[in-house]
Amino acid sequence: MDKFQEFLEYLKENDIKKAVIIKKENINYFLEKYPPNFSMLIFDTKKDTAILQVSKLDFEMAKGYKNKNLDIELYENFESTFKECNGIEDSLPIRFLKFVKDYKLVSKKIEEMREIKTKAEIENIKKAAKISDNAIEYATKLALENDNLTENQVAAEIEYFMKKNGSIRPSFDTIAISDKKTRLPHGMPSNDLVKNILLMDIGALYEGYCSDITRTVILNENIKNYSEIYNVVNSVKNEAERNLKAGISVKELDLIAREHMGEFKDYFIHSLGHGVGVEIHENPAISSKIKEDVILKEGMVITIEPGIYTNDFGVRIEDLYLVKKNGFEKLSNAKILEY
Structure with a gap:
């Protein structure tokens, strides 16, 4: 099982419908390559996929990141990105918490996954x-x-x-x-x-x-x-x-x-x-x-x-x-x- 699928299974098991990852190093971990400067990684268990959201400045470059596990989308605003999100990192800035309710932390799972290298x-x-x-x-x-x-x-x-x-x-x-x-x-x-x-x-x-x-x-x-x-x-x-x-x-x-x-x-x-x-x-x-x-x-x-x-x-x-x-x-x- 690859790391995308492992994380999606973890989210499903913990009743997390949508997780938003904004810490650059965690995005880097899933991509296994250096991410665009402005990017957010969204795991959607309904769609059973991950989505990399980027700004217009990085959209053309980000197309090269697309693979079987990952779709690329243009970022619109934080409100739509965090809509229905109930899985966040413990490093999420406080200013984003207004978009999230009844959340669960996913950082420990990512840290555990990161310990063993592919x-x-x-x-x-x-x-x-x-x-x-x-x-x-x-x-x-x-x-x-x-x-x-x-x-x-x-x-x-x-x-x-x-x-x-x-x-x-x-x-x-x-x-x-x-x-x-x-x-x-x-x-x-x-x-x-x-x-x-x-x-x-x-x-x-x-x-x-x-x-x-x-x-x-x-x-x-x-x-x-x-x-x-x-x-x-x-x-x-x-x-x-x-x-x-x-x-x-x-x-x-x-x-x-x-x-x-x-x-x-x-x-x-x-x-x-x-x-x-x-x-x-x-x-x-x-x-x-x-x-x-x-x-x-x-x-x-x-x-x-x-x-x-x-x-x-x-x-x-x-x-x-x-x-x-x-x-x-x-x-x-x-x-x-x-x-």
Whole structure:
């Protein structure tokens, strides 16, 4: 059963006559390609079909999205779109609720469906990962060969490279930070010169599907503790990989990584990883702090990204994985440097 039919069956079982999806990432999920800028996806159980509503600006382009599961219509107004609608997302803006009565939320079902990737989704993620692999290797070479680059220049080079090689845009704000700023997991680039250590956390967006990869490059091997901590982080990632397969719980995987950190585990201040798909952070969270434990299933795409953040600098290494029955397929394959 394809995802359109699965969702329609869910709506029928829950007495939802009509569901309107406006969250772009959820529309992207059903289309398996990047949707028009203004679009709404309507599931009508009476007609047993889905309808993509678009504006006049995107109508000609949207004709190419039509398939056996999907009709294309011209948007008229919100009142007619939401007429008889009783299924909505929990992210629906409050201003639309005046058009809806006695509604049921459908977001949890979509989130559950999104956890397991189809073959087409996996191919899109692989293409996104290939773009970001090449971009980070290009930027690493650039940083090692030049000593007068700013963080903003590195970030701009990465984004230009990804765009030139097929990415719609970055899948999140590009992180390219150096020196003491690397101790900030979500630090943002500036016009500071790159020196001592460079952390790059980047992702490409291909047909609306994300990649996510992080590499830390040591530019000055003479500074105390850089190499030691880098090798601990890399060892922790390798230990997590040894235990990664369908059937392991996310809490257990996270705890295995933390225990392997040894004396540095208090400096690991975020979760081990997260799901990736049409959004850069999806279920499941790879964390020991979540309330309900989650078992990894075949077909999930996740990251593993251990990090250590001291008062002086930070190191993070991250890759993207497809969970398989007896292990995984690594989707990001940019070289990890050795020190």
